[in-house]
Amino acid sequence: MRLRLLLDVMCGGLVSYLRMCGHDAAYALDRGIEDDRDLLELAREEDRTLVTRDVQLAGRAGDAILVESRDVREQLRELVAAGVPLALDERPSVCGRCNGPLERVPADASTPEYAPDPDGEAVWRCSACRQCFWRGSHWDDVRATLEGL
Template structure:
């Protein structure tokens, strides 16, 4: 015989498509004693964005079994609320400042690298490969695919609400509180390698004629050997970074 529990979602968890246009307090039908994580994800909310779960006003973890007539409250990882010690699931496993992005987010990958964060991206990653990289290298998954974040071996992740680059980057910076951790121009935009300053004479033969004439300060990726210098593109990138530094929720 089916049992029911009331599950209420708070804050940004109501952004997910499955909850769009619905009351944030749902009557969930189930049989047996499923883990509360299974119930939350069956409704359409992936576990990496959940921070606190209260069942009958008591904090529980994802594995806690659901019982008939339980009252469940689910709070997001970015909730503007001070929780007592032991309530926050995210606090037990703080997110690293390393990322892996799905195949549709190439521009965002370059932007996150521009800010100096270790960012894995290839345009042919499968969902399985992303989940494996996230687990093996302890990376945050960034995606527009809600289903990807439900992989059980993904601990940290974020579903991007916007489809626009600057808004996406602001979401990531705000959600993971990255503003004080920027290290601009230390990662290669193309391959994610580290960038170091190099003497002009070392890269001289690889430079376009005008660049060779007008610029003297150069940087090179230690992986793919791509060369960077502070041309007009550098000023545009600085403006982009400054905008992110000043942006707020």
């Protein structure tokens, strides 16, 4: 189940986790939005569930998930308790940097110097920002964090 979420500025540490789990997770600062009215309007316009630590803002939203902790692991636990599925996609689909769609890089294609050769390892490229992703040590760290929730 892929959710459409909007994270306010207090929940930025959750963005990459949610995207790596395949959720469409928009982040307020990526959109240049900090004002509560603008956040609520964007959530309504894009049919997104607001994720926030702000009790009053959550109360004003039609659909919101309130997280209380400042700690990212605890926030992840709160999301799970709220019914947000948190499991890594075996085939990454959402860019961790910009939330754009990922496409598999063909084995005979070239990749930037920082990325592995797609002939030896599966690599995905964001069609929006062109960032490359693969299941390396960061992937393993995120998997371990999610499994420990």
